[in-house]
Amino acid sequence: MKLLISPRDEEEALEAIAGGADIIDVKNPSEGSLGANFPWVIRRIREITPRELEVSAAIGDFPNKPGTASLAALGAAVSGVDYVKVGLHGVKTYPNALYFSKQIVRSVKTYNPKIKVVIAGYADTHRINSLDPVLIPQVTSESGADVAMVDTATKDGVGLLDLWTLDKIKNFIQDAHNRNVIVALAGSIKKEDIPLLCNLGTDVVGIRGAACEKSDRLKGKIVKERVQELVNILNEIIPSKIL
16 A cells, blocks of 8 residues: 655655655645645656655546646646546536546546546535545546545545445445556545555555644644654555455
8 A cells, every 4th residue: 555645835745755655645735625736836846756756636626617627637747747636526426527537537648648547536425415436436447547536525534434434445445446446545544544444455545634743734734754653554564354
C-alpha cells in the first residue's frame, strides 16, 4: 500500500517528501475535500519532488460540468503530474457519471496516456446527494480511468471508517480489483486505521489531517515527523490475510 500525503504548498511538500511519503498529492484544502490548487503551485511541487516519487493533483469537487472539469484536468496534466484526481460531487446518476468521467479521461490521456485518472466518490453521499460511491469502480473501469477512490465531502471528523463497515470497504476493493482498477481510500483516515485498510488490500491511502500539526487539515501544517510516524506504521505491517 502506498501512502499519499496532500500538501497545499511547497513548504508542506518538502515536509511530506522528507517524511517518506510515496505520493505527493497537491491540493487546496480551503476549497474542499478535493480542492484544486494553482497550476504554478502544482508545477513547482513537481519540480522539487524527486523523480522517483509520484505527484498527484486534485482538480476539485465538481458539479456536473464535464466541460469545465475537462479543462481543469488538462491544466493539471500539463503541470507534470502522474495522477489527475476529480470528485463527482454534483454528479448524481450513473449515466452522467460515466459521461463526465469519459471526458476527463479523454482530456488527460489525449495529452499524455501515461497519466492516471482518479475518479472519486463520497462515502457521505447522504449529506450531499451525490452518486452512490459503490458505483465508482464500475464508472472508473468503463470510462477508461485508472483509480477508483472514496473520500468524504464533509470534513468534520466523521471519517470513512465511521461511515462504512469493513465488509463494505472490502467489497469496494474487490469490485475494483476484479475490474483491474486501482483503489485509493481517504476521508479523515487516522493512523490507527492504516493497518485495517492495508490488510483489506487497499492500494493507496490518502491522508492530510493526520499528517498535520494537531491533526488540523486547515489550520495545521504537514510536518515530516507525523509523516514519518505514518510511514513507520505502514512499514511494520505484514498484510498476511484479507479480512
